[in-house]
Amino acid sequence: MESSANIGFYQFVPIELELLTDRDITHMWTQGEAENHGATFSYNTTVIGGHIEENRLSLHISETKHLENWNGKFPLQPEMVLIPKLVVNSAGLSAPVLAKRFDGLRSAVIPPTYYARGCYFTLSNTTICPFKHLIYPIPEDGGLGVHVTLDLNGQVKFGPNVEWIDGIDDVSSFLNKFDYSVCTNRAKLFYPEIRKYYPNLKDGSLDPGYAGIRPKLSGPRQSPVDFVIQGEDIHGITGLVNLFGIESPGLTSSMGVAEHIATRFFRC
Numbered sequence: 653m654e655s656s657a658n659i660g661f662y663q664f665v666p667i668e669l670e671l672l673t674d675r676d677i678t679h680m681w682t683q684g685e686a687e688n689h690g691a692t693f694s695y696n697t698t699v700i701g702g703h704i705e706e707n708r709l710s711l712h713i714s715e716t717k718h719l720e721n722w723n724g725k726f727p728l729q730p731e732m733v734l735i736p737k738l739v740v741n742s743a744g745l746s747a748p749v750l751a752k753r754f755d756g757l758r759s760a761v762i763p764p765t766y767y768a769r770g771c772y773f774t775l776s777n778t779t780i781c782p783f784k785h786l787i788y789p790i791p792e793d794g795g796l797g798v799h800v801t802l803d804l805n806g807q808v809k810f811g812p813n814v815e816w817i818d819g820i821d822d823v824s825s826f827l828n829k830f831d832y833s834v835c836t837n838r839a840k841l842f843y844p845e846i847r848k849y850y851p852n853l854k855d856g857s858l859d860p861g862y863a864g865i866r867p868k869l870s871g872p873r874q875s876p877v878d879f880v881i882q883g884e885d886i887h888g889i890t891g892l893v894n895l896f897g898i899e900s901p902g903l904t905s906s907m908g909v910a911e912h913i914a915t916r917f918f919r920c
């Protein structure tokens with residue numbers, strides 16, 4: 653809207669703004685446009701590793717269903733090997749573990765990863781929404797603090813908190829076997845946080861919502877470490893870009909990150 657206003661469109665063109673979910677974005681823009689430009693999406697397919705040949709990465713691919721009973725004790729056999737010009741390892745929580753499975757990539761370039769669950773609670777028993785805006789408290793160690801979000805249906809959500817998750821081994825991380833449940837008991841930690849800016853919050857008015865997990869590059873009580881976009885200049889492998897620690901606002905900035913990668917690393 654701002655750019656339309658700058659070029660004088662704003663007064664003449666009726667602009668309808670619409671809130672979009674991440675699913676809307678994926679389906680409306682990314683997938684449709686990409687397919688129009690010749691991209692192919694391969695669902696239920698897992699990159700199980702890779703190897704370096706002539707300083708390029710060959711990707712090992714398998715159908716996801718073949719990993720269901722894998723316990724890490726036997727080597728995975730690829731059903732297909734791809735030799736792409738550019739590989740962007742954007743596997744989110746699994747990105748560092750996937751990078752460890754690229755045979756020939758120096759382990760020193762793969763940062764240690766920490767995982768922090770973030771839970772949301774929703775406000776129940778309220779007919780009139782008490783908030784008109786998002787509210788952000790002072791950030792806490794590892795996160796933005798339990799803030800107020802109004803979702804597309806006008807429902808009030810409080811969160812996310814920061815719960816450091818210990819003891820995740822590489823196999824669990826690779827297979828995304830994280831616990832995404834929201835324990836009702838955690839509500840008692842939310843009440844005092846929320847009452848700092850919403851003192852009228854009634855006992856019993858929080859319901860468990862959902863949880864997400866942040867891939868973090870710094871652990872509890874460590875200084876925050878920013879995300880990493882890692883190319884050939886760091887690891888020496890042509891055509892490999894690793895994305896590590898892409899936490900919030902990774903979704904909002906995804907188009908910018910993609911543009912940066914295309915401009916900086918893609919060679920025809």
Ligand SMILES: Cc1cc2nc3c(=O)[nH]c(=O)nc-3n(C[C@H](O)[C@H](O)[C@H](O)COP(=O)(O)OP(=O)(O)OC[C@H]3O[C@@H](n4cnc5c(N)ncnc54)[C@H](O)[C@@H]3O)c2cc1C
Nearest residue numbers: 698699743744746770864865866898899900901902903904
């Ligand atoms: C609680 C919470 C709240 C957040 N709120 C916001 C927000 O308000 N705004 C915002 O901008 N961001 C927010 N984020 C951050 C945002 O969700 C992430 O930054 C973003 O999703 C990262 O995108 P990604 O593509 O790097 O990873 P992901 O979204 O995690 O995607 C990785 C994909 O790779 C796939 N994958 C993994 N391993 C393999 C493999 N071996 N082979 C093939 N595919 C694989 C996965 O299935 C997945 O589809 C939030 C995150 C959390 C946890």
